[in-house]
Amino acid sequence: MSPTDPIAAIATPPGTGGLAVIRVSGRTAIALADTFFRPSGPASPPPSECATHTVHHGHVIHAGRKIDEVLVTVFRAPRTFTREDTIEVGCHGGAIVTRQVLEAILAAGARHAEPGEFTRRAFLNGRIDLTQAEAVADLIHARTERAADAANAQLAGHLSRQIDPLRDDLMLVLAHVEAHLDFPDEDIAPETTARLLERVEKASAQCERLLRTAPEGQLLRSGARAALVGPPNAGKSSLLNALLGQDRAIVSPVAGTTRDTIEETANIGGFPVVFVDTAGLRESGDTIEAEGIRRSHEAARAADVLLELVDLSSPPAPTIAPVFHPLPPGRRLRIGNKSDLPIDPAYHAIPANDLIRISCRTGEGLPALRERIRQSLLEGAASSESASVAVNARHQDALRRTQEALDRAGSAMIAGASLDLIALDLRIAVGAIGEIVGKTTTEDLLDRIFSTFCLGK
Ligand SMILES: Nc1nc2c(ncn2[C@@H]2O[C@H](COP(=O)(O)OP(=O)(O)OP(=O)(O)O)[C@@H](O)[C@H]2O)c(=O)[nH]1
Ligand SMILES: [Mg+2]
Numbered sequence: 001m002s003p004t005d006p007i008a009a010i011a012t013p014p015g016t017g018g019l020a021v022i023r024v025s026g027r028t029a030i031a032l033a034d035t036f037f038r039p040s041g042p043a044s045p046p047p048s049e050c051a052t053h054t055v056h057h058g059h060v061i062h063a064g065r066k067i068d069e070v071l072v073t074v075f076r077a078p079r080t081f082t083r084e085d086t087i088e089v090g091c092h093g094g095a096i097v098t099r100q101v102l103e104a105i106l107a108a109g110a111r112h113a114e115p116g117e118f119t120r121r122a123f124l125n126g127r128i129d130l131t132q133a134e135a136v137a138d139l140i141h142a143r144t145e146r147a148a149d150a151a152n153a154q155l156a157g158h159l160s161r162q163i164d165p166l167r168d169d170l171m172l173v174l175a176h177v178e179a180h181l182d183f184p185d186e187d188i189a190p191e192t193t194a195r196l197l198e199r200v201e202k203a204s205a206q207c208e209r210l211l212r213t214a215p216e217g218q219l220l221r222s223g224a225r226a227a228l229v230g231p232p233n234a235g236k237s238s239l240l241n242a243l244l245g246q247d248r249a250i251v252s253p254v255a256g257t258t259r260d261t262i263e264e265t266a267n268i269g270g271f272p273v274v275f276v277d278t279a280g281l282r283e284s285g286d287t288i289e290a291e292g293i294r295r296s297h298e299a300a301r302a303a304d305v306l307l308e309l310v311d312l313s314s315p316p317a318p319t320i321a322p323v324f325h326p327l328p329p330g331r332r333l334r335i336g337n338k339s340d341l342p343i344d345p346a347y348h349a350i351p352a353n354d355l356i357r358i359s360c361r362t363g364e365g366l367p368a369l370r371e372r373i374r375q376s377l378l379e380g381a382a383s384s385e386s387a388s389v390a391v392n393a394r395h396q397d398a399l400r401r402t403q404e405a406l407d408r409a410g411s412a413m414i415a416g417a418s419l420d421l422i423a424l425d426l427r428i429a430v431g432a433i434g435e436i437v438g439k440t441t442t443e444d445l446l447d448r449i450f451s452t453f454c455l456g457k
Contacts (some may be wrong), residue, residue, distance in 0.1 A: 004084055006032055007113035007121075008105045010098055011456035015094030019421065022102055023456060024087040024110055025118055026167070030074060032088045036060055036108040037072050045086065046145050052076035060089065062104035065186050068097050082118055085126035116453025120446060123438060130449070131159045132439030134392065138221060147220040153388045160437050162389060166206055167433045170406075173199050181419050197413045200406050203429075207403040210391055215379050217390035223265070223272035227299045230279025230309035231317040235337035238360035239309060240277040243370070249277050256280060259292040260439025261299050269374035276303065282317070287412040300325055305376050306332045312357065313341035330376050330422050339364055394449075398435045405429035 012019070017116030024032060033047035039058040050056060054074055060067040068091045075086040091101045094442055106112060114120075116137070124132045131154055138151035153159075173196050180188050188196075228236040232255035240249050243266045250257055262277040276299045279292030285309035300306055306325055308315060325332070333356060340359040347355065356372055358365035391399065409425035 007117055007210040008102060008110035009113040009456035010102055011091065014095065016095060020093040020098040022091065022098070022105060022119060023087045023113075024086045024089070024105055025080070025113075025121065027085060028109070029085045030076070031108055032105070032108045032283045033072060033074070036104045037060065037089070038066075038227075038358045039072075047072060047074050048352045050074045052079065052385065053208055060091065060101050060104050062100065062107060068112075070101065074206070078125075078127075080386065081127070082121040084121060091349055096285070100193045110363045113456065114450070115352075116450030116457055117456050119453060123446075127156075128155075130441065131163070131395070131436060132157060133438075134394075134449060135457060138298045140454060140457065141186075141221070143265065143272040144220075144270050148158050148271065149285070150217075150220050150388070150390050157286050158388045159391065160205070160357055162210065163433060163436050166203055167430060167437070169199060170426060170430050171205055172432065174184050174423060174430055177423045177426060181423060191411055197410060200410045200413065200426075202381050204403050204406040204410065207406065207433075210389065211396060211403070213390045214375055214393075214396040215377075215452045217289055217396070219271045219377055219393050220390055221392060223274060224304040225276060225294075225302060226305045226307055227276045227278060227303035228307045228309060228372060229278055229281060229296055229300050231311070231391045232282055234280065234309040235360050236280065236310045237262075237277050237307050239307070239335070239337065239358070242276050242360045242363065242366055242385070243268075243275055255282075256284070256286075256289050257270055261295050268370055268377075269372065271377065273373065273377070300377045302328075304331065305373060307335055307373070308332060309335045309337055310347075310355075311337040311338050312343045315344050316346050328379075330379065333369075334373055335369065335377060341441075395436050398432050401432040405432060 004027040006029045007025055008022060008024040011021045027218045030048050037056075037058055038046060038061050038421055039046065039056050039212055044058070047056065052075055055076070056072045058070065058072065060070050065276055071090040072091070073088040075088070077083055079087050080086040089101060089105070095400055102112075116133075119128075119133050119136050121222065122128050123130060135151045135154035139148060139155060142148035142151050176192075176196060194261050230236055233253065235251075237249035237251045241247055241251065244264050245266075248264050249262050256279070258279050261279075263274050263275050264341075265272050267273075272359070278296035279289060280301050282291055282294060284290050284293060287344060303325070304327075329436075334344075334353045334354060336350075336357045339357040340362050356365060356369055359370050360366075405425045405428040409422050409429065412422045412425065431440045447457065
């Protein structure tokens, strides 16, 4: 499998649509198009004689039969997504006709692309680095505008522009240390060591700054789960509806309205959060309700944040089977609903910080609650206003290893340890930081990253 053999895939989502796009990339992609595409008009040249970035009308032909009327766009390397010659066929968007066009292209000699293979080629051909390749997938999967903005920033190279200079500087420090390794009789001058140490410490601090964006990166990409729990009639379903801005769950004055758990995603400060409404917690003889309550506990255990709701207008219910959850206190928010009604004296003395007062009826306190949910999910991590850099789990792991190696190298410098030892850790740091942008990679790592892509990307 040569890296330039022609590959093809449907680039648009499966199903029915007005149009679909099939992409072909590889050294012989344009010559292939000559065999499956017949341009309209007797004088029209075949794709191989067409200029780059031009669109042509005609038909896809398979076994002598016209399959579909299409537009073919010719892109010549290197000004293409993969940096290879590329053909895009815009055909009708029916599931069958799209499949037939793809089959005609495969019959002409293209191979079906693996998931992410176009982007992998863009990376291998040096058009984008690994963080940008990952950003392509992030952008496709973004569920909020903020997540899309962050993906676009990464695609534009914001993270690379932090990583590349960091790696370059560490390589210079390493080169310096290695130069002295070659001349063991010459010691590094103390003032030189101090300067090198300063650069190592600065790099470690920069890793730390980037690591602090990891909770935000995780939230933007994967979102979070929040479970609404509490006694019957506290207003859990009302709160779900209020957060979603839609009438999703049944609300009624009957205690025990919600039986099954109900999930729906809402945008909380730009983060996709799945809210799970649950059955009210109480002792129940009703087998269906008891099953609902068992599911409430299950939902609570699976949640990243727990919203424990009470009804401020009635005395606290005797706690039955308290919700067990290993969450840190910052991830459990106690909420008092129905602040529009006369408040039961039992709640008077509880400070606002420990009991967030809201009213689903009037909307009072809801913006503050959204903000508290957002903060608790970020675990106090600084959230950048622009979301211009937010590292993912892979970057986080590489940054941690970089930082650990740098800290070991720094300590070794301070202790006056042998240059061999210092050079070893610096090499580990350079390797680990290089993994982020793809300067140091393995086939394995690339397989892992690109296999998560959709087909045709
Ligand atoms: N006055 C007032 N009533 C509310 C408020 N929120 C909910 N209610 C009422 O409280 C009752 C119960 O609301 P639900 O949202 O069904 O409560 P729940 O916690 O989902 O109840 P279960 O599903 O039975 O566990 C309904 O009659 C709501 O209209 C509020 O903020 N103020
Ligand atoms: Mg309910």
